[in-house]
Amino acid sequence: MRIKDGLDRSGSTAARRDQIVAATIAVLAERGFAATSYDAICAAAGLSSKRLISYHFKTKDELLAEVLHRVTADAAELMRPAIEAADGPAAKLAAYIRSNVDFIATRPDHVRAVQQIAFGSTDVPSEESDGAVSRLVTLFDEGRRTGVFRAFDSLLMAITLRAAIDAVAGRVIAGADPALCAQELVETFDRATRS
Secondary structure, eight states: OOOOOOOOTTOOHHHHHHHHHHHHHHHHHHHOSTTOOHHHHHHHHTOSOTHHHHHHOSSHHHHHHHHHHHHHHHHHHHHHHHHHHSOSHHHHHHHHHHHHHHHHHHOHHHHHHHHHHHHHOSSOOOHHHHHHHHHHHHHHHHHHHTTSBOSOOHHHHHHHHHHHHHHHHHHHHTTOOHHHHHHHHHHHHHHHHBO
């Protein structure tokens, strides 16, 4: 599980931070939250000292917040083209669901790491999750405003969709067909939202 990236000891700050975050994701995914220690991260990253982690991240919570931010950014990078290419709120909703499930299927370690943080930490930073819900609320509001979607509570629907995707994540990681899971969610939320 060692993360190697060809850095020498004088590697750049950004590259070193990336190395530490990648190792943290790998350790969280493989060992779980409780076993994600600085020692384990050092071993996975091939670092000589825990001080290298402390130099780049003041606290473990700061490191975990960066993991959440990085996973969210990676997901957005994969999802954005599909969502932007879709025309109209219903198509954007379907693209959001399909591309999110695709991210889960292609980056299971990222998803496991986030799950471990969510279930193991008492101080989970919520900005990334709040941002995802906020973007869905905007999409649902647009669909309702244009008459594509029926009247409903956009915040409740956004939270429900995020919960459904989180539930599907476990199935996909366990080996369920991601395309089938995505299609079931698309159909479910099409029926739940259409006018």
